[in-house]
Amino acid sequence: MNEQGGKMSERKYTESHEWALLKGDTATIGISDFAQKELGDIVYVELPEVGDHAQAGESLGMLESVKASSDFYSPLSGEIVEVNSELESQPELINQNAFEEGWIAKIKISDKSEMDSLMDEEEYEAHCQEEEH
Amino acid sequence: MTFIPISDNDRKEMLKDIGVASIDELFEVIPEKIRLKDFNSFEGCNENNIIRKAKKISIKNREAAESICFAGAGYYDHFVPAAIDSLVSRGEFSTAYTPYQPEVSQGTLQAIFEYQSMICELTGMEVANASMYDGATALAEAILLSLRSTRKQKILISSTVNPVYRQVINSYLSGQSIEIIDIPEENGCINIRFIEENANSETACIVVQIPNFYGIVENGLDIRKAIPDKVDYIVCADPNSLGILEAPGKYGADIVVGDCQTLGIPLSFGGPSNGYFAVNSKHMRKMPGRVVGKTVDLDGKTGYVLTLQAREQHIRREKATSNICSNQQLAALRNLIYLSLAGRKGLKEISYSCMENSHYLAEKISSINGFSLRYDAPFYKEFIIECPVDASKLIMNIFDKYMIIAGIPLSRFNKEDRKGLLIAVTEKRSKQDMNLLVDALKEWEEK
């Protein structure tokens, strides 16, 4: 069951509401639909730079909405090989489609086993339910 | 007088509605140990008496307040048009608070927008905020912005920057481990070669003041040329000087700040004034302070709101770009009205007048035996005179005899500098004023 399409069954999630989708040794990352709803209309995205080092659990950048500002954390460690520069002029893409057009960056991962410590879709949805109460 | 309109009867009714027998019950949560039994160590009075009290004290200031003022060093006796006080005293402006409900704060918000626009025009920069506490804290915040955005930990700051501002900067930076390097001076001017030799990829910013603390107009373009790419060029500029001096944005400044006391704010024994803060769009999102943006309402009507608030303390908390909360709004409003009244012609004339006067006076004084101009460099409205005697004694003497405050002795900033006197001349000084000072100084002429 998914709301916005995409390969949901292969997506893995962090407790801080980021997702990672692995293809070969490159993972695309972003924030979840739950997260974008919490933030409200996103007005600005502070993206990492290509070539930056990403560390699992550490802040990679920042998402700004009118009333709140939130770091987003990298689900995995590795090197940033691409960033979604569309977000510079259209930060609302994250609100419109957090799992597809709203992707944030692509990481060439250094440790595939890190994927195992992330939640799968079912676990993540349960986590979200818990947070709401 | 207490301005409390609740009568004893009202109080009784309200206590009843709340369900308590007395007001003290409302304070029961305060531990008994610290409850005050009495609090009456000073008396109150009515409006008539407070005016009398204030007048009595004010008499002690009267002579100094009425004397002809040649004191500068960051605070100047410029003309303040009457229309400013008239407008700023309107309760709609003065008794409003931060525009958190923009629908009923368009007066404040539009004023900030217009102020931001004027500061951009004056400084030649793309973006300005709603203002900071003063010029010194604005300069400190500019450095913090540069450190944050470059992620470097070294700054080069000219020794010709106002020493009092340096003290404030030191306090603001004391919480971070930053290397602060002084750029030495030569003949009252910044040593540009030092910048070329010492600024590198580890440097966050170069900080200069133009006109500098001695009143000298440093060459902003030459300084720019000496600064490597990716190092921020921070210029602290007296906005009054920008009537005649080039906008720092035009000669490549990255951050421009200064104190706005010279834009329609009386001396006020130092406060309150406000500081302006202007950047180019690359620094926009990291800029501290409040910012107002233009937008539309539900009906498509133009309106103004506080924006980019997520940078600010009330949202980002410890990650905020600064801890600043208020923006000295009423002071900024004074600046805005001043610039509206002066306009392009007026500000140019005022600036030119300052320069004309200061050069007239400097020439006259330096032709008195024993008095000389300390530096031989282009200056704006301030200059340093080398006196034949201790400058602090000199000025008190002249004050007693002539009711003139002849300037600020440099010993205030450097105990060893006993003979230096910093003299500032604004558009308010007439030829008569200046000639009188010259006469006063002639009494100390070396024979």
Add this chain to the structure above:
Amino acid sequence: MTLHTIFEYSHKGKSSVRFPISGDLDINNLLPEGMIRKESLLPELTEVDVIRHFTRLSQLNFGVDKGFYPLGSCTMKYNPKVNEKIASMSEFTDIHPFTPDEISQGSLQIMFELQELLGEITGMPHFTLQPAAGASGEFTGLLIIKKYHECNGNTHKNEIIIPDSAHGTNPASVHLAGFKVIEIKSSENGWVDIDELKKVVSDKTAGLMITNPNTLGLFDGNILEIANIVHEVGGLLHYDGANLNAIMGKCRPYDMGFDIVHLNLHKTFSTPHGGGGPGSGPIGVTEKLYKMLPVPVVIKKGEKYFLKYDLEYSIGKVLASHGNFLVMLRAWVYINMLGAKGLKKVSETAVLNANYIQEKLSPYFKRAQDQRCMHECVLSGAGLPNGIHTLDIAKRLLDLGYHAPTIYFPLIVKEAIMIEPTETEDKKTLDEFIEAMIKIRKEAESDPEILKQAPVNTPVRRLDEVNAARKPILKYSEII
């Protein structure tokens, strides 16, 4: 009503302020070419243009002078006009801050007396009047804490504890001062959780920053124990005086155990809020911290006043001047007019008014907590029908002629509505406000659209803040 910006009235040939110049000085010979201004696009206006524009602009604003302004945490009390009269005396406005002490005794006396009066009110023996406003005052207090520990060889003390209910400036200032923020959760009743506190204090604790009453408007009755716990590990207590209006003459921060007290003259002491400043944030300290105060402080020797610059461990300066003198002057006027008894009455009435409102609105709005509040009460717009939020309530209040209370603060209360009436409102105003709130509550049930569409009676309606943040337009573009 659409207002043009001031720039749109500009017209070539108009002018107001002019200064005659001889034109004898040849700038081109004196300054390098690149340093001479080529053009200016400041507007050209007459005095009439300026007066009309700003008069009209002012009419779009709501201030305390217009009506009830119950903005929680801001103490929007009435600003007596005699403050303005005295603050405009030329003996006070026309004096340079570096005027020698001997001839500026008037200003120094005002400052000294204010230091003493604030000392009476708070119990703190020494004051600096230098900090410009609340956030600046907090920062100053933190620098003093830092210096104190440095002087005692305790540089490992680098943690400052703050409750999660604190005002945003607190953690921001802590970070700026180079400390680490340790946030502790409040307990169910909004007070500091003593067990939590005991867990986080350690040898590394430099201090604790709190306000009392706290941001929920509650007096934390455990304050003496809190002070003990922090002092026992060698930490200092810093008081955020934003809520001082609740306790004047009833108790003193010094007696609560605070080492540093910072005050807001523009809140408690009736100096005007100005649309967002300027304010003034004096700091009071205990004896052992005196030498760390920013310089200069004002002292008295015999019958004369002096600026003292030689404090051995001073943190330096936090503002270029000695502080916002004209703001201090207004506070001096206010405190002298009210006297000690008057200030006590102020706090008693402020607390009475807030409790009255809380009591009357309890049947209609959720309360953030069950206890008696102090000078402000926190309600919640959570659980309202028809998808109505606190924001809608606030906007509807604007239509009914009120400024809305503080909303969405403190962050620990969902859909918070913080109401601080202050002591300068009469019972009629309070009753009418209560009626308006009840009316709105009923409208939430029966007529939610009215709330969602509000405001409709204000100069502009709800504004698009999202677009303002996405595509910022921060200046008038046609002049460049």
